[in-house]
Amino acid sequence: xxxxxxxxxxxxxxxxxxxxxxxxxxxxxxxxxxxxxxxxxxxxxxxxxxxxxxxxxxxxxxxxxxxxxxxxxxxxxxxxxxxxxxxxxxxxxxxxxxxxxxxxxxxxxxxxxxxxxxxxxxxxxxxxxxxxxxxxxxxxxxxxxxxxxxxxxxxxxxxxxxxxxxxxxxxxxxxxxxxxxxxxxxxxxxxxxx
Numbered sequence: 062x063x064x065x066x067x068x069x070x071x072x073x074x075x076x077x078x079x080x081x082x083x084x085x086x087x088x089x090x091x092x093x094x095x096x097x098x099x100x101x102x103x104x105x106x107x108x109x110x111x112x113x114x115x116x117x118x119x120x121x122x123x124x125x126x127x128x129x130x131x132x133x134x135x136x137x138x139x140x141x142x143x144x145x146x147x148x149x150x151x152x153x154x155x156x157x158x159x160x161x162x163x164x165x166x167x168x169x170x171x172x173x174x175x176x177x178x179x180x181x182x183x184x185x186x187x188x189x190x191x192x193x194x195x196x197x198x199x200x201x202x203x204x205x206x207x208x209x210x211x212x213x214x215x216x217x218x219x220x221x222x223x224x225x226x227x228x229x230x231x232x233x234x235x236x237x238x239x240x241x242x243x244x245x246x247x248x249x250x251x252x253x254x255x
Contacts, residue, residue, distance in 0.1 A: 064141030068148045071128035075152030078159050079120030080105050101164035125149050125172025143226035146173040165237040167203045170230050177223050184213045197252045200241035207234040
């Protein structure tokens, strides 16, 4: 019973946009109307600075992590835990409270996957950092991590439903990054620090 209550709760909780709230509190422009118009940490960094971006990033990670951790504490079976994680992720991509216009989901996906298994989160963090050091492009680093996420989930959990959830999350990350992929193919994607 708790699991089925937690699924819509996770979606509603994560529908609260960290980027929009941080920008309102700090009297910054609405991230949906500035820069890339994406309500996420990378866009907030462009016009709001490192502190605002860091708070946004932490908020987005926690939004994915908290519902899954609560589900784990409640002892949800893997199917329900996967449903909670997907609901949280979808809440960030398509937030109920902000006209279903959300971020691209990298930080929230990271939070969900840490909730599934902390070694998965560690492996993803290392993957992103190494990729970012080599390619110097945040979106490409995120996409590399997204490709490897299902492999890490299977390696560390051996749980088919969590693997399925990770595959869906990775597919949605690619879908949400389709404009970045077009820019990458055209050689026009911004590098880190630019």
